[in-house]
Amino acid sequence: MLMLMSLCCEGYAQRPLPPPLQVNGMQKILIEENNKTGTKDTVKQGSFIKLWFWSDGKRVMEQPLIRSDFNRHTYYIESNLVAITDSALIFVKRPPFIPLPIPLPLGSLDFDTVKIVDITSFRALNRSVDGAVKGAVMMPTMSFMPEYFTTFPGMLFMMPSMQIGTTFLGDAVFRFHRMKRKNPRFRLTVGEMPADSMYYIKRRKLLNEKDYEWEIERLERYDKMYSRIKHDLSDQILDEFVGNRIISVSLGSMFVAGYAKGAEDLNTRVNISERKFIFGLSSEHFISQKHRVGIEIQMNRTEKFTSLTSGSSSMHITGSTGMILSNFAYIKFGLGGLYNERYKSKLRAQIAVLDEDVIREADDANVGFIQSKRAFLRTKLTAEPKPYFMFGAGAVNTTLIRFKGSMSSGMNTTDYSQQKFALEAGPGIFSRLGRRLTYDMSVKYLWSPDYTPSIGGLTSYSGVRLQFNVGYMVGASFVRMRRQLRSISTNRE
Structure with missing residues (x-):
């Protein structure tokens, strides 16, 4: 077997590796199993791995200086796995170190054989990822080095130091899996699988x-x-809502009802009875395809009042500021969609025809045009406006603080804040603009009991609120899709 591989390869590193060996359509694979979790990773012939192994006797092997065990008990290998047998792993032997760049012809290939039971540490990794991680850390480090270390003769000291640093960095990021003699967390076994279907x-x-x-x-x-x-899964996920959650940013305006407006507040000199801009956050969870529950917090900044008067000894300051913070828990009852079934069936039929056209079409330009038309129709179907009616209960915390004083006597504050129970109800409309982006518009009527006494020109916080939400959808359906695609990618053979 080794003679056959030596005929296929003519050198180390630059020589191509032989294809995976197969017997009766089967090839050996190395299986790394986590004894604690039961998870298994498959390592095929040709994979790049690094390992330490134990040897009772002395072996003639070239070793990197930083990896050398001068007691000659353990040896290090970092190479592509050439072949797997029932009890051993086979690697191309590391060429001897030549301190001078003398072009010498390479002899025939030789191999190192490592018994699986002698392996003490093991790690399979992607060389590109390993190199990218090391480069991302070490390249910025080079920019801070003094110029002496980037020119001769300082670079003679710098290069070995950088090699040592990258070696330890790689071991820290991609840690070895220890194969202890007693109670090992990982173990290596050999299995078989059909010859690589790729x-x-x-x-x-x-x-x-x-x-x-x-x-x-x-x-x-x-x-x-x-x-x-x-x-197909992306199409399916556009019609699924159960278990999903929407995180939204809300904007809007509050129009206070006429009966809720009171006399001017002579204590704070602040008027909050006019139309005010509101903003906040909300979180909603779909309990069915139509209905959802949620919570929201909205803030309404009030106007400020400041008065400066000059006294005999210092300047007197009088002012007021505050905000209105409303918190609600609510439920939204979906009323279906605005599209009728005939129109939705027509859109689905057009989409099905375009799918068949994509399969038959050979011209890439025409395929792109058909897919664009299909995406437009699918977006139109997904964005069907869905009306709803909502009802919520919560609290409104109206905070108004007056401060008064001077530089000489100090500042005094008076808190006129009040917190009241509140209800909200009203219609709205919801739509989905894609896989995750959503928007929601609603007109709600808010009611709260009267303030005692009235503050900020209000007898109660009651009126009409216009609100617009822009949301981002996450949840169970997206997790299921990723899990299914991951399973297909893992088990593609």
Whole structure:
């Protein structure tokens, strides 16, 4: 077996690795199992791994200086996995260190064999990700280095130091999985699987059952299948609401009812009876396809009053400020959509026809045009306005504070705040602009008991509130979609 691989390869690093070995359509795989959680990771031939292994006797192996164990008990390997047997892993032997750049011909390949039971630490990783992490940390560090270390002879000291730093950084980010002799958390076993379906596929009754052929189109077919499933799930998620949550930012105005306006507030000199801008946050949870419950907090900033008068010894200051904070818990009863069933069926039929056209069309330009038209129709169907009626209960906290004093005598404050129970009710309309973005418009009537005494020109906080919400949807349906796609991607073989 090793002789066969040595004929396929002609050097170290620059030489291509042999394809995964197969026997009767099966290939060996290395399985790393977490004994605590039961999760398993599959490591195939050709994967890049790094490991430490124990050896009772001395072995002739080239070792990086920073990885050397001078007691010769453990050895380090960082390379692509060439082959897997029932009890050992096989790697291309590391070439000898040549201090001078002398072009020497490379001899035939040799291999290092590591018994699985002797492995003490193990980690499979992606070399591109490992290099990106190290580069993202070490490149900014280089910019702070004194110029001496970036020129000769300082760079002779700098380069080994950087190599040591990147080595320890890689070990900290991509930590080794320890294989302890007693009560190990991880363990390595060997299994089998059909020859990698990304490279090999069984010939369909052309020859005998043990014959395999190269078929690179397997990957292309998988990509088409994955894209189609993702497309169908994306369509499905646009019609699902149960279990989802909407986080919204709300804006609007409050129009105080005429009967709620009172006399001028001579204590604070603040008038909050006029139309005021409000803003706040809300969170809603769908308990069915139509109905949802939520909570909201809205703030209404009041106007400020300030008066300055000059006295015999110092300046006298009189002023007032405050805000109105309203908190509500509510339920919104969905009343269905504004589209009739005939119109929605027509849109779905047009979308189905366009899906068939995409499958038949060979020209990429025409496919793009058809997909754009389909996306427009699907967005129109998703954005169906859905009216509702809402009812909520909560509290309104009206805060008004007057401050009065001078620089010589100090400042005194008087709190005229009051908190009242409140109710709200009214109609609204909801729409979904895509997978996650939503908007909601409502006209609500707020009612609260009378203030005792009236403050800010109000006898009660009652009136009409116009409110507009822009929301972002998250929730269970999105989690299910990601889980299904992850499962398909993991089990694609």
